[in-house]
Amino acid sequence: MSRKRSEKEYQKTAEFHFRRWLEGSKDPFLDTVELKPQKKFAEEDAVTKKRQQELNELRLALYDKNKNRVVKGFEVLYKICSPLFCILIIGALLIAVSFLPPEGNASNPVNNEVEARYLEAGLQETGAVNSVAGMILNYRAFDTFGETNVLYIATCCVMILLLVEDDKIRNKLQLNDREFEPRNDVILQKVAMLLVPIVFMFGIYVMLNGHLGPGGGFAGGAMVGAGLILYVSAYGTKKTQRFFNEKIYTVIKVTALCLYGLLMVYFYYTGANGLDNHIPLGIPGNILSSGLILPINVLVGTEVACTMYAFYALFRRGDV
Amino acid sequence: MRLFTYILMGFLIVCAVSVSFSKNLLNSILIYMSYSLVMSLIWIILESPDLAITEAAVGAGVTTVLFFVTLKKIQAMVNSDKKEDEDDEQKEK
Numbered sequence: 336m337s338r339k340r341s342e343k344e345y346q347k348t349a350e351f352h353f354r355r356w357l358e359g360s361k362d363p364f365l366d367t368v369e370l371k372p373q374k375k376f377a378e379e380d381a382v383t384k385k386r387q388q389e390l391n392e393l394r395l396a397l398y399d400k401n402k403n404r405v406v407k408g409f410e411v412l413y414k415i416c417s418p419l420f421c422i423l424i425i426g427a428l429l430i431a432v433s434f435l436p437p438e439g440n441a442s443n444p445v446n447n448e449v450e451a452r453y454l455e456a457g458l459q460e461t462g463a464v465n466s467v468a469g470m471i472l473n474y475r476a477f478d479t480f481g482e483t484n485v486l487y488i489a490t491c492c493v494m495i496l497l498l499v500e501d502d503k504i505r506n507k508l509q510l511n512d513r514e515f516e517p518r519n520d521v522i523l524q525k526v527a528m529l530l531v532p533i534v535f536m537f538g539i540y541v542m543l544n545g546h547l548g549p550g551g552g553f554a555g556g557a558m559v560g561a562g563l564i565l566y567v568s569a570y571g572t573k574k575t576q577r578f579f580n581e582k583i584y585t586v587i588k589v590t591a592l593c594l595y596g597l598l599m600v601y602f603y604y605t606g607a608n609g610l611d612n613h614i615p616l617g618i619p620g621n622i623l624s625s626g627l628i629l630p631i632n633v634l635v636g637t638e639v640a641c642t643m644y645a646f647y648a649l650f651r652r653g654d655v
Numbered sequence: 656m657r658l659f660t661y662i663l664m665g666f667l668i669v670c671a672v673s674v675s676f677s678k679n680l681l682n683s684i685l686i687y688m689s690y691s692l693v694m695s696l697i698w699i700i701l702e703s704p705d706l707a708i709t710e711a712a713v714g715a716g717v718t719t720v721l722f723f724v725t726l727k728k729i730q731a732m733v734n735s736d737k738k739e740d741e742d743d744e745q746k747e748k
Binding site: 467560643646 | 704705707708709712713716717720721724725728
């Protein structure tokens with residue numbers, strides 16, 4: 336028969352010590368082993384320097400192409416392979432081009448019924464003299480809507496990456512517009528004064544005449560954006576923000592996209608191509624003709640102009 | 656007109672090659688801009704003025720400006736005179 340052990344007796348047994356050591360509640364070496372404070376490992380400066388020098392020499396020798404054969408071999412291989420690879424890719428592309436059908440051939444796959452329909456019935460159905468505008472803004476207006484969305488999303492991404500909201504941080508980062516430039520460049524300002532109105536006018540002209548002549552929303556918008564960039568770089572941010580600041584930018588951009596979407600919904604709901612169209616097409620050749628193409632051109636143009644300017648402004652100083 | 660087209664094509668190739676061989680980043684951007692301009696002329700010859708307008712506005716205008724701004728941001732546009740002066744000073748020391 337076993338008898339009950341008292342606490343003190345139990346504490347003397349090996350089992351108790353083992354358990355205590357296992358649980359980590361008590362350091363087994365504490366109070367039982369004499370502990371000496373260790374000497375701090377100190378190396379002489381000369382030794383350290385010598386060791387570092389050796390290390391550096393070793394490193395240099397490792398990447399020295401005269402001593403390391405692998406590096407030398409890699410360099411030679413690189414020099415041989417890079418032109419070879421270039422020639423290979425160019426050759427592959429040229430071979431691919433040689434398989435293309437000759438230009439202007441009547442039996443080319445480009446000349447199919449889609450193109451014939453666009454060219455023959457385009458003027459009648461869309462009312463646009465410029466058949467390209469009729470194609471991309473009437474037959475394929477939904478594609479263009481997707482492209483406009485892509486522009487919007489691209490600006491949003493650039494904003495996420497580059498926008499600095501806090502004025503203090505912006506000052507600290509020295510993102511100020513004209514930090515490193517001559518304050519008022521006379522030549523640039525005079526040239527800008529002469530050119531900016533012309534650029535704006537031509538851009539708006541191209542935008543409004545997208546259905547009559549070459550150009551359209553994207554080209555006109557890019558021109559207006561380029562004019563804005565010219566104005567900013569000549570006159571600085573303060574003068575530009577009197578008529579184009581972040582608030583106006585946001586309103587214009589979102590309004591243009593939403594209006595475009597609404598117009599598209601209306602266009603498709605009331606019957607797009609081939610169904611009854613409730614929008615009068617007007618006389619081809621007039622400014623106010625070809626249904627929705629003119630307003631869509633203007634909306635795309637404003638969107639593109641905003642995008643161009645925003646890219647520049649965000650790149651330049653992290654602010655619209 | 657055909658000869659003019661060939662001259663433009665040759666210029667295009669020369670531009671495209673010299674962009675990658677130019678040591679100075681600023682020079683290569685300027686060459687790239689001239690590439691875009693020549694390309695827009697070729698678009699006009701190929702009877703697509705829509706593309707020509709867009710190429711001239713975006714390729715030669717906006718893209719170049721964005722490249723300039725980026726160069727300035729990464730401080731690659733070092734004034735060459737200034738750099739030479741600094742080098743001279745270092746040599747004197």
